[in-house]
Amino acid sequence: MNAEQVRNYLLTKPETLLDYPFGPDVEVYKVKGKMFATLSKGKGNEKDTDGKMAGHYCMNLKCDPEEAIMLRDIFASVIPGYHMNKAQWNTVILEGSVPQGEVERMIDNSFLLVVNKMTKKDQTSIRMMLDE
DSSP states (O other), X not given: OOHHHHHHHHTTSTTEEEEOTTOTTEEEEEETTEEEEEEEEOOTTOOOGGGXXXXXXXXXXXXXXXXXXXXXXXXXXXXXXXXXXXXXXEEEEESSOSOHHHHHHHHHHHHHHXXXXXXXXXXXXXXXXXXX
16 A cells, blocks of 8 residues: 555544654644554654665654564564554555555554553544444
8 A cells, every 4th residue: 555545445444543743754644633554654764574664754653562473473564563662563564566466465554553542531432433
């Protein structure tokens, strides 16, 4: 998936808004004010494994800690969350090696992990929109 496809998919999630609390270079996607994804373009000076993020869009997604490790083992373009809690967040480098369906599944899981921590009232209203 490219950055535009990711943006469009993120914004299909109910009650999702785009915000820029970290400046104009980091897109933050929130559901009812709670962050579930970030999207930004990697810069050449970022210190990640082998400089993989440089020049590619990168997305941070919340993840179950056990699944986070598994995804990092399966996909070279999934690394511990850049500038995030590395146990609960992964960074997906959008350079084309992770299949679209898998990227969408990771986005869905991140969204639901955040929704599941909300009040029952908010959870119910969001789940009703998901079922439509």
